[in-house]
Amino acid sequence: MDMKRATFKGGAHLRYNKELTSGLPIIKSTPPKEVIFPVSMHLGAPSKPIVAVGEQVKLGQKIAEPGGFVSVPIHSSVSGEVVAIEPRIHPNGQRVLSIVIKNDEQETMDESIRPRENYKDLSGKEILHLIQDAGIVGMGGATFPTHVKLSIPEGKKVEYLILNVAECEAYLTNDDALMQRNAEEIIRGLEIVMHVLGVDKAYIGIEDNKPQAIQTMYESAKHLNIEMYSLKTKYPQGSEKHIIKAIAKREVPSGKLPIDVGCVVFNVATIKAIHDAVICGMPLIERVVTITGCGITEPRRMDVKIGTPIEHLLEQCGGFHDAEKFIIGGPMMGFAHYSSDIPVLKGGSGILLLSAEEADLAPPKDCIRCARCVDACPMGLMPLMLSNTSEKGDFDKAEEYHALDCIECGACAYVCPAKRMLVSNIRVAKKEILVKRKQQAEKKEAEKVKGGNN
Ligand code: SF4
Ligand code: SF4
Incomplete structure (x- = not known):
């Protein structure tokens, strides 16, 4: 296999603890009784509810419109009845207006969901509209609306389209699992993005601690003009600026964006969501989540409906024991919480319950100026x-x-x-x-x- 090696200066070697879930299959979560959709689960303007309390909705039905260009709609991940539109606790700790739907467990699909065999007869603009209409945002955690990232400003040109599969956060293995299970869909999604951007080459960067994913992606991408990079396992290799530095050897200047140096970077789960929207007609209503840490009885990787209360997922993992810290996201960039009565959102890749030893709760001491x-x-x-x-x-x-x-x-x-x-x-x-x-x-x-x- 022809692969280039790359890395960046600085960073840290973490205790990765990915082995807690890395060998596990992705299993489907059982249906939640209720799903909760905050109107703000992306960067940009909040979405505007278009359903009313008491209304019946179908799976995949749009329940909130975008609040502007830098915004996306929200779709129901279940069929059932809207039982409340009220402020609920958001994973960001604040109370945010949320649409609450009682699941009838019938999975009645909305009529708007129709597969499409050929996307190549669609213009880039039409595909961008499909991507916004499917509610797609950066699923690596940034939650920036994908159609905005794909709308290249006048005078700018994409020279490096980079698929970011570094997954450099400790504990998280959901992207790794997705690559092993859905490599073909991911590569088709990448082809769609190449079509939209009008580029004939793409770059894939994978950290070298994921040998199986590297092999699977390589096999699936053989027919495309792709350059694959094996990135040294080091944190934060998956940060946009650092994957650009490693692959394109370009520096994103302070206050500038990747496109200012000719680069665009996409997370692997986002690319899979683009495939699902354009080829299957399916909006973003589900994602893979890693539920792990030594405080979890049975760590898991799960397909989870967006809006599922975290409590419901913890029950399926046998609950928790001796957990000292609860984090949404990864241990480095995630946020600590005190209640599991909050939903999984589009950018929610991980749920961690860490033991006292893992959480390292030692109090701060005076700086020893070690640099x-x-x-x-x-x-x-x-x-x-x-x-x-x-x-x-x-x-x-x-x-x-x-x-x-x-x-x-x-x-x-x-x-x-x-x-x-x-x-x-x-x-x-x-x-x-x-x-x-x-x-x-x-x-x-x-x-x-x-x-x-x-
Ligand atoms: S958190 Fe900020 S200051 Fe600290 S290492 Fe990362 S970029 Fe540097
Ligand atoms: S210089 Fe101070 S703040 Fe920096 S690592 Fe050393 S002890 Fe910590």
Whole structure:
């Protein structure tokens, strides 16, 4: 097999713990009694409900319209009755307007779902419309609407279409499982994206700890003009900026997007969702989730209907024991929670229940100025200085240290022997800098209007 090797500077070698689920098949979750769809499960404007309480809906039926161009619709993952439209707890910790549907377990399919054999007679614009209409967003966790990413601005050109199958977060194995089970659909999805973007070549980057997936993808992609890269297993290899650096050898400048350096990057589950939408006519209503950690009785990889309460999944894993930390997403970039009464969303790749030993809950100590955080930072930042300036409330200084370039990967905190709260402090600084920028922009706008009125 002809494969190139690639990596990036910095980063961390994690305790991956993928073996808890990596040999397991993907099993189908049992039907949940109720599904919950927050109107905000993507980046951009929230969706607008188009159903009413008491209405019967079908599986795959659209239940909320996009709230703008940077937004997507939501479709029901079950057939049943809308029993509430009310604020419910979102995985982001806030109460968000949500559509709640009682599952009648009949799986009555909406008439709009029809397979399509040939997509090549459709224009790129028509396919983009299908992709938005299917509610597809980045399923690696970013949840950015896919049709927007595929809408290449005037004057920009795609030179590197990259399929990101690094799955560099510890514990998660859902992308690995998807590649082994659905390689053909993924490659067909990639062909659709090549057609939309008008490119004749694509690049696939897979971390070298997934030999079986590498083999399967290679076999399925043989007929295409594809360059495959075996990426060194290192965190955060799957970050867009770092996979671009490793494969295209290009640097995405501060404040710029991948397309500014001729690159677009897609997660493997998103590409599979594009296949399902364009070929099968099926909107995004299901995803693979890794449910794992030493606090879970029986770790699993499952096909899960979007909107399924996490509690329902934990029951199917035999419940939990001695769990000290509950995380949605991966251990590095996920968010800790206290209640499992929240739904699986489009970007929800993992559910972790970690034991005390895995969670490493030791309290922070004084910094010993060892500079390990600096060596680990894949963005070339000084996490220690960013964190210190944030703690002192000196956000102007944090901005000078390029706080906004931090991708919140957590590599610095992971290697820190003093267990400093580096990422949470940097997050505070980023938030404050953005608030200040917004206020300055509003002030400038108000002065402009005032000037115009004189
Ligand atoms: S790794 Fe931790 S202890 Fe070492 S310099 Fe950075 S913040 Fe300080
Ligand atoms: S400073 Fe930000 S980008 Fe650098 S290692 Fe820490 S979290 Fe990652």
